[in-house]
Amino acid sequence: MNKEQLFEQIQKKKSFLCIGLDPVLDKLPKHLLKYNDPILEFNKQLIDATHDLCVAYKPNTAFYESRGVRGWQTLVNTWKHFPKDVFTIADAKRGDIGNTSAMYAEAFFKEENSEMSFDSITVAPYMGKDSVAPFLNHPDKWVILLALTSNTGSQDFQVKQSDDQKLYEQVIQTSQNWATSNQMMYVVGATKAEEFQNIRQLAPDHFLLVPGVGAQGGSLSAVCQYGLNSQCGLLVNSARSIIYASDGLDFAEKAREEALVLQQEMEQILIGVNLI
Numbered sequence: 001m002n003k004e005q006l007f008e009q010i011q012k013k014k015s016f017l018c019i020g021l022d023p024v025l026d027k028l029p030k031h032l033l034k035y036n037d038p039i040l041e042f043n044k045q046l047i048d049a050t051h052d053l054c055v056a057y058k059p060n061t062a063f064y065e066s067r068g069v070r071g072w073q074t075l076v077n078t079w080k081h082f083p084k085d086v087f088t089i090a091d092a093k094r095g096d097i098g099n100t101s102a103m104y105a106e107a108f109f110k111e112e113n114s115e116m117s118f119d120s121i122t123v124a125p126y127m128g129k130d131s132v133a134p135f136l137n138h139p140d141k142w143v144i145l146l147a148l149t150s151n152t153g154s155q156d157f158q159v160k161q162s163d164d165q166k167l168y169e170q171v172i173q174t175s176q177n178w179a180t181s182n183q184m185m186y187v188v189g190a191t192k193a194e195e196f197q198n199i200r201q202l203a204p205d206h207f208l209l210v211p212g213v214g215a216q217g218g219s220l221s222a223v224c225q226y227g228l229n230s231q232c233g234l235l236v237n238s239a240r241s242i243i244y245a246s247d248g249l250d251f252a253e254k255a256r257e258e259a260l261v262l263q264q265e266m267e268q269i270l271i272g273v274n275l276i
Ligand SMILES: O=c1ccn([C@@H]2O[C@H](COP(=O)(O)O)[C@@H](O)[C@H]2O)c(=O)[nH]1
Pocket: 020, 022, 060, 091, 148, 149, 150, 151, 187, 188, 189, 211, 212, 213, 214, 215, 216, 237, 238, 239, 240, 241
């Protein structure tokens, strides 16, 4: 999905919600345990209940990889269940020397190798240009580069100054020489709302993937105050607050209700800035 198509979906669905699919077997509704693959059933019912309210899904691969071969197969089958009109994000936080990154890119982008082909992958920037380039060699796919993450540990390195700039600012500036806003996005945590004004000056046209609304306490309205651009420019992710809204028979219905609250808030925000 390209940038224009993503903006079209945002306008059509009146939403820039990204739902995180981070399932843990112990937290699943007990009635799903009778299925051959309970996590797949959980994901499928969540997707069926919410896909008209969100524009993206973001499975974090750790929740699948931790289950070995079974988990990988669940990820593949979850990918196969995504409707064609949603933007898909493999939150894998990869990045290595060039030939290794090329293999990561094949794993997540090349359907003929791995039976799945996500629209995008999250990538750690710290090994530099040659570690990111192999992902960009897939012209119709996106790299979502970690810039300023939502966790408290982001203070350890990402905001440290060198050459009069914070490290995350250098990541955003330097990486703009590697790809345009048609192929690169940045991860910026919703818990870092005070930095969005600065980030929009550095990257006015890029989409930002914004995790941290919901369980981590980030504020949607605070993010939107400076985060929006002329094509919306935001994908706001929430996982636990949606997928674990209930652990009963009604889990998918309750997940939809939580997603609807965010979608309706997003709709009002989009109307307020004349984007719909
Ligand atoms: O800075 C970051 C980068 C990634 N994440 C991931 O997003 C989701 C958040 O889940 P919630 O349950 O809504 O907190 C999860 O997969 C994280 O690994 C992030 O939170 N912050």
